[in-house]
Amino acid sequence: MDILEIFTQYYDYFLRGTRTTILVAIVTVILGTVLGCAIALMRLSKIKLLKGFSRLYITVIRGTPMLVQLYIVYYQLNFISYPNGKIFGVALDRVIPCILALSMNSAAYIAEVIRSGIQAVDIGQTEAARSCGMNGAQAMRYIVLPQAVKNILPAIGNEFVTMVKETSIIQYLGISDLMYNNGIVITSTYNPLPCYYISAIIYLALNIILGKGLNIFEVRMKRSER
Amino acid sequence: MENSTEKNMEKNTEKNAILFEIEGLCKNFGDVKVLKNIDETIYKGDVMVVIGPSGSGKSTFIRCLNLLETPTAGTIVFEGKNITEKGYNLNFHRQKVGMVFQQFNLFNNLSVMENVTISLEKVKKIAPKDAREKAVTLLKRVGLAEKADAYPSQLSGGQKQRIAIARALAMEPDVMLFDEPTSALDPEMVGEVLQVIKNLAEEGITMVVVTHEMGFARKVASRVVFMDDGKILEEGTPEDIFEHPVHERTRDFLAKVIHVI
Ligand SMILES: Nc1ncnc2c1ncn2[C@@H]1O[C@H](COP(=O)(O)OP(=O)(O)OP(=O)(O)O)[C@@H](O)[C@H]1O
Ligand SMILES: [Mg+2]
Numbered sequence A: 001m002d003i004l005e006i007f008t009q010y011y012d013y014f015l016r017g018t019r020t021t022i023l024v025a026i027v028t029v030i031l032g033t034v035l036g037c038a039i040a041l042m043r044l045s046k047i048k049l050l051k052g053f054s055r056l057y058i059t060v061i062r063g064t065p066m067l068v069q070l071y072i073v074y075y076q077l078n079f080i081s082y083p084n085g086k087i088f089g090v091a092l093d094r095v096i097p098c099i100l101a102l103s104m105n106s107a108a109y110i111a112e113v114i115r116s117g118i119q120a121v122d123i124g125q126t127e128a129a130r131s132c133g134m135n136g137a138q139a140m141r142y143i144v145l146p147q148a149v150k151n152i153l154p155a156i157g158n159e160f161v162t163m164v165k166e167t168s169i170i171q172y173l174g175i176s177d178l179m180y181n182n183g184i185v186i187t188s189t190y191n192p193l194p195c196y197y198i199s200a201i202i203y204l205a206l207n208i209i210l211g212k213g214l215n216i217f218e219v220r221m222k223r224s225e226r
Numbered sequence B: 001m002e003n004s005t006e007k008n009m010e011k012n013t014e015k016n017a018i019l020f021e022i023e024g025l026c027k028n029f030g031d032v033k034v035l036k037n038i039d040e041t042i043y044k045g046d047v048m049v050v051i052g053p054s055g056s057g058k059s060t061f062i063r064c065l066n067l068l069e070t071p072t073a074g075t076i077v078f079e080g081k082n083i084t085e086k087g088y089n090l091n092f093h094r095q096k097v098g099m100v101f102q103q104f105n106l107f108n109n110l111s112v113m114e115n116v117t118i119s120l121e122k123v124k125k126i127a128p129k130d131a132r133e134k135a136v137t138l139l140k141r142v143g144l145a146e147k148a149d150a151y152p153s154q155l156s157g158g159q160k161q162r163i164a165i166a167r168a169l170a171m172e173p174d175v176m177l178f179d180e181p182t183s184a185l186d187p188e189m190v191g192e193v194l195q196v197i198k199n200l201a202e203e204g205i206t207m208v209v210v211t212h213e214m215g216f217a218r219k220v221a222s223r224v225v226f227m228d229d230g231k232i233l234e235e236g237t238p239e240d241i242f243e244h245p246v247h248e249r250t251r252d253f254l255a256k257v258i259h260v261i
Helices: A002-044 A048-063 A066-076 A092-119 A123-131 A136-173 A178-189 A192-225 B002-014 B058-065 B090-095 B112-122 B128-141 B157-170 B187-202 B214-220 B238-243 B248-257
Strands: B018-029 B032-043 B047-051 B073-078 B097-100 B175-179 B207-210 B223-228 B231-236
Touching (some): A002 A136, A123 A136, A123 B090, A178 A192, B032 B231, B058 B207, B157 B175, B157 B187, B207 B214
Parallel strands (some): B047 B207, B097 B175
Antiparallel strands (some): B223 B231
16 A cells, blocks of 8 residues: 555654654644633733734634745744754754744633633633622632633633644745655655555644644543632 | 610611712713702611612612612712712722622632632632631621632522621621512522621611512511612601502502502
8 A cells, every 4th residue: 555655665754744743733832821811811801902902813813824824924924044054954044933933823822711711711710700809810829710711711721622723834934844744755756646545644633633632631630620 | 686676776876877869969871860859878887778669770779779770960979988989999889798699609710719708819819718717707607608719609599698697797798788588589598697697686777778679678678769760759667668658659669569458
């Protein structure tokens, strides 16, 4: 079978590409979550300017293709002198703008997840907290956020899964992720279909493993909560 | 019951001190006028029961007293301070005004013990050990000391509401507000909650209670206020309101809610 044959011959390409894909996805989700929290806080704040900015941000990100965002971030930020050097054989001055673009994209979606997770907590909880004399920040920190996290974490897990797939666009900036290396193998074998099958299986495997991990995590959370 | 007569005397000596002085209180939601120019005085030691038809503005009125709703117009003076003034410290005011909700609103992420101690620790900055000690006393007072480690989801409605009362009492408020504290309860649990509230009233705690429990109002209230269409239509002793209501609307309302078979 072609698939097995090609994989045994070129597995090195696929695996190294996979490593890059995983790395980029992890860093992106972490950065995206941090950025997403900030945007969500702005969205929920009473300050009009911050609220307006975060709304605009979310609208723009959700309303434009990720590939366009990637190129814009890449060219717009080319005045920055990124550190030289490589990580897992990937040039930093290319992968950093990619991670930035992906994180900025992911942040918009995560911000919405956080916002709706917070708003899903019964308003009575906030009212009770405020009635006890807590200020807004205390009510958020001790009462609302701990309850919102249970709504938010599973959705962030989904975002993680999405990111693993969407990282595939960074091949267009010449980063040797799974799809980029997939292309290399195609040019040397002239046999695209098995290559795409191999990549599909790898993406699928990654997300199944990730999904299982998230499941275990969720069950733990539920158990600790009651 | 000599203890309670002693308390009642205490209550009477303090009686003339004004707690809330409300003048021209109005609240609009958009174009809807919900409270229409309410004037009212609440004295220390009052057990004020607010009755009236659904939608008459009872909840809105009681929520204005701890500024969960911001009045559209009018002033509320609490213990000599105008709390409706811009920039008045809301969090400080709310520490002195306990609130009990129809839907209990216990903090779902916290145990019963933590529900009571959290504001002591975070707002009053009381040491955790002292806060726990105080909470134990309060839980005993509402008869639920054994539930300290339970979570809200493990409690019955009546138990939740008694914990909510303990939580509000923890801040040692000068007045307790109850917004239909028994309306969300199964009938067999109404009694236990009303008993706790009655005990508080007998201890001389000032309270404003919105309720449809007319038996409770008759027995416990020092004053009954009848609200209709955003206004206080009529008020007086339980006897005044229940035996000799002046207004047609009051009579209609009472005829509907008091079922004599
Ligand atoms: N947040 C709000 N936004 C808009 N309208 C509101 C709001 N809260 C209350 N209202 C309206 O104000 C009116 C009075 O409401 P309120 O809850 O104070 O009445 P109530 O006397 O407590 O009634 P009930 O016995 O049903 O609890 C109602 O017509 C209600 O629809
Ligand atoms: Mg109401």
